[in-house]
Amino acid sequence: MHDLLDNIFWQSLSGPHARYATGTSNARRYAPGFSPIVGFPDPQQPDFAALRPFCEPGEHFYCDAWTGPAPDGWRIEAESTMLRMVWDGVAPVRDRAPDAVPLGPRHAVQALELARLTRPGPFGPRTIELGDYFGYFDDAGKLVAMAGERMAAAGLREISGVCTRPDQRGRRLAGRLMEKLVLRQLARGETPFLHVMRANTVAHDLYLRMGFRDYCETVVRIVTPA
Structure with missing residues (x-):
């Protein structure tokens, strides 16, 4: 692995x-x-x-x-x-986001808008097709938090696209969505992993408390054809 x-x-x-x-x-x-x-x-x-x-x-x-x-x-x-982090914790006792909405192609525009606002990492209009995505909506029907799955390898599944609108932070919406994904992945026999920028110490500390551990630190570059 x-x-x-x-x-x-x-x-x-x-x-x-x-x-x-x-x-x-x-x-x-x-x-x-x-x-x-x-x-x-x-x-x-x-x-x-x-x-x-x-x-x-x-x-x-x-x-x-x-x-x-x-x-x-x-x-x-x-x-x-x-930082590349891998799950090393105890499985969540229960799903604390039973009311989360599964996201599909009809939510792609809102998911991309939220990703552009919060910049959780590389995200495209079809990224939510790469795995299970869940979200929370406000009373007006606007997507305010989401988390999902991106990369996969044998026995490994990435949690990605974790983000919350700035005016909705502090409610642990994204954290509950992440725990939901961890629970589902462990039930499938997969080991969750994720990526977080070294400078994002708040998120890194949160992931450590959740049960992830640092696996390695790697350079990441954005390149473009000239």
């Missing part, structure tokens, strides 16, 4: 999520509309030339673990570090 986590972008794109991806045996990406993430068999030596035919000018992609100079025809737009 640890080997899978070491290169989870590639393991997901070439494995369980191959049907949502495009590329070659040397480079893959989620298809347009899904999360803009790319992966390589060896992330330390990414083959951007193999990836280029599957990308359009102006697209922006997230990649991890790679620290070399920008290859010809590509530009590095941002660089930071993130």
